Amino acid sequence: MSKNLFKGIISYPITPFLTGDGGVDIKTLEQLIDRLIQDGSHAIAPLGSTGESAYLNDEEWNAVAEASVKQVAKRVPTVVGISDLTTQNAVRRAKFAEKVGADAVMVLPISYWKLTEREIFQHYATISEAISIPVMLYNNPATSGLDLSPELIVRIIKEIDNVTMVKESSGDIQRMHRITQLSNAEIPFYNGSNPLALEAFAAGAVGWCTAAPNLIPAWPLRLYEASLAGDLKQAREVFYKQLPLLQFILKGGLPTTIKAGLQLRGFDAGVPRKPLLPLDSAGQNELAALIKQLDG
Amino acid sequence: MSKNLFKGIISYPITPFLTGDGGVDIKTLEQLIDRLIQDGSHAIAPLGSTGESAYLNDEEWNAVAEASVKQVAKRVPTVVGISDLTTQNAVRRAKFAEKVGADAVMVLPISYWKLTEREIFQHYATISEAISIPVMLYNNPATSGLDLSPELIVRIIKEIDNVTMVKESSGDIQRMHRITQLSNAEIPFYNGSNPLALEAFAAGAVGWCTAAPNLIPAWPLRLYEASLAGDLKQAREVFYKQLPLLQFILKGGLPTTIKAGLQLRGFDAGVPRKPLLPLDSAGQNELAALIKQLDG
């Protein structure tokens, strides 16, 4: 399978919850996935941070994984997020994702107790051995509590067969430089930090994993296309236009702000799961203004 | 109920797992709880960080909570740890703990997405309303990913009835000063940072929550007693003697090092759950030497 299975704009759908009992709203999820694909996303990444996978029980997680892959239906590739606290359950979920047809899994080694490099390596090795689809290593210290150095990332990718690509969400451009240097530019890297999108493409990222297409699908595509064409001035221009919205959704928490934005777009996807609270009305007004500016 | 329900040495039992299938080993847990009480612990705190509660499923968690409270059998007070990602499951666990007879719960608001102060407050309020036993607020940014300021902590305790005490594990003595100042020394605070034990007592902590009694029960008691007597020289002396071991168990991760130490003590409590790995042999040798120095 090609290393470059994924490129361009890789979109995270949020996970909608039903009101009242609060279970997963599969029907709305399917509609959202259709929207993202119709709007041009190059790949779909369910059950990421934006998808509130941390707040789902196993049954809910399975339902979302299965429905997502089925709904995408190979129109674009699907990469399913795996971020369990135990290796055992991470393996279980990875195997389930493979079984239902995911093209890849994106593995974030989260911590309660800080993990040593040996423990992180072993976690990836165990998951990787259990499946045949590629693994995208995912580093996101702000949510996971673990920070994988570029040296460790490159070693894992070189030494474990199925781990073939990396999503870097630390927001530190020097990590991308270092990964490029350590791998002679042979490891495809993806950017997961919205406000770094321009510079990550400048530094050679092959894709941008983002929740922004839920709200403003055309803008991330424009940035990607300008970058792909090597047109720096156009890339800069479209980046600065969408930057205020990217900053807003990051600062407010992606499930919170994306769900509020979908409501503003007339697409009811409910609210995030507690302890997360819905965006307050001041935030809704600010978000509405930011969206309007980009629609204008 | 008295605010000073808890004082002195509050011990965390580890959670033993069976080999093979890896389920919880309740029988060994019961023996460990007996040891801790016989060795002089003033309270028992199951399902804390040391108890690997983050790595248990709901059924296992229930079994440990019920067995722990039953085995303690009111010989000393029991405080059960609650650290769920969703408010809903935190409430469920808190109610279960109350039902099986816990004297209090210790609530750590862990994060995937960073929580706002409003979300943290609401999390505590919701749990507190659901139960009648006291809540110990717990701040531990290194494991939970959330750092509650002294101002927020004091506000929660003042405004939410059942929340009556705080365990501070940031390791920053200035937080304890600040809590004391903001509450006119009326909020009982407990120290959860092992290498800060001497100074926390100096600053007025009423208790020390620690896993050290699993391995060296007499030493934390000696520090507490000297502090209680106001004997600074004796407190300093017994603190520096046990400090190397306290530093070691913190640095190596408590489940990892305490389980290795119990093995060295001839008490087989198994190994931690993956991705955590057992202590390597160099670490075991170092730990054995540290224990021997304190036994001598």
Add this chain to the structure above:
Amino acid sequence: MSKNLFKGIISYPITPFLTGDGGVDIKTLEQLIDRLIQDGSHAIAPLGSTGESAYLNDEEWNAVAEASVKQVAKRVPTVVGISDLTTQNAVRRAKFAEKVGADAVMVLPISYWKLTEREIFQHYATISEAISIPVMLYNNPATSGLDLSPELIVRIIKEIDNVTMVKESSGDIQRMHRITQLSNAEIPFYNGSNPLALEAFAAGAVGWCTAAPNLIPAWPLRLYEASLAGDLKQAREVFYKQLPLLQFILKGGLPTTIKAGLQLRGFDAGVPRKPLLPLDSAGQNELAALIKQLDG
């Protein structure tokens, strides 16, 4: 005077010291300035961090300022660095720089005691009132111990007449975004962090202040030219080629590594002033290899 007085590659000459008594070696400094201009630098910035201005007494500082401006002789613009601990001496130096013909001064408010925003603002206002040439605000927390927020930077530039541009050396690309946003892209910003050169140009920097031209003058020019032309692929390619050397000179300290590199280039500019020590032989070998790769 145009806001865009400076653009492109703004080079820092080191300050050479005589052996033995260790006074300033003005003759060698003049030769170095000639080299930098002949090699294509768009501006010269004496008495910056690289110029060890922190280690010069007033007399030496005056001598370097005067000789530098005289030697540049308006072939390109000159911006003289001002980084005194007292406002009084900063004013004295700024006036001296203006008197001897500098085109601008670059003011870094260094701290012993942390300064409040009011103190920083007043420092800039006092210096600015004392001279008529433009002031480049300079933020470099790693050396100065003070970190000016984008909000403060933009306020100073908007409210104090002579302060018209900013050099950002924090290495954080988000600061450049923020300055651009807060000023509607009207404040020219310069990058002072070598490993951020590609991304700073991508984000819209009008110049790059760097010591690299002392050793590899063609490479920074190539990056600037590709960026100016909007050719992202070429910019990326020439950036990654020079990145290892940029990382090396930053990590080893600029006076230390640039003086060692000049020696390797056959240009004897002495060694840095103590407590700084000359580059050790392992470092010299590594630097020689990095230079050779770029010359090849």
Add this chain to the structure above:
Amino acid sequence: MSKNLFKGIISYPITPFLTGDGGVDIKTLEQLIDRLIQDGSHAIAPLGSTGESAYLNDEEWNAVAEASVKQVAKRVPTVVGISDLTTQNAVRRAKFAEKVGADAVMVLPISYWKLTEREIFQHYATISEAISIPVMLYNNPATSGLDLSPELIVRIIKEIDNVTMVKESSGDIQRMHRITQLSNAEIPFYNGSNPLALEAFAAGAVGWCTAAPNLIPAWPLRLYEASLAGDLKQAREVFYKQLPLLQFILKGGLPTTIKAGLQLRGFDAGVPRKPLLPLDSAGQNELAALIKQLDG
């Protein structure tokens, strides 16, 4: 010479400046030193951070050093602060301090460029060789920009003859633990962080270097005496009483707040040197209230 030359409360006089021309006001300095000794300080430390030594030129520095030592007149020991950017000037000042009769020097290796451990070691070695009086190593990352690890501190003290004691101002109690452990409690350490005074004595500090005696001389003495007597309850009580003032003077910058406080005490010692500004009127009111509470 005894290692325990210094113990107890080591007071920093501020450096008063004349109004108008702003030169050093030696006469007022002499009066202040008398006050500090009469009020019970166990040692005097001129030209520290509080003494604004960073903002003095060489001539002023010499005048303050000479006048201070002469005025103390061996009633108590004197330790003169040395914090120059160049080794050469640090040596010159250390020799001057010895010549005019200082009992010791306190050396803070400040940085513009970050120094390597080799450079820091060499800086201490060069100064130490040039004089015969003891050197107190001083670590204060917040003002100096350099952070010396306990390992480096202990190595310097073990390997360089004249360096015999350490003042730790990082505010991190774990550093004091580590120095004690690495030296078998044989290196005398002094605390330079005001809000850590209680815990530093608990951990074994032999002295507290502080500017507080300029304003509230009785209170630091009470804390020291209770700690020396091993009376933890009394130590805690007197510490919490003075803590709000200690926090205030630290937060506002010592020269700024101590000079304002002296004014409130009816002792006119002028204002700090620019860029430092005098305490504003809200701050003055707050400080007056804090002093009044302790006087009452």
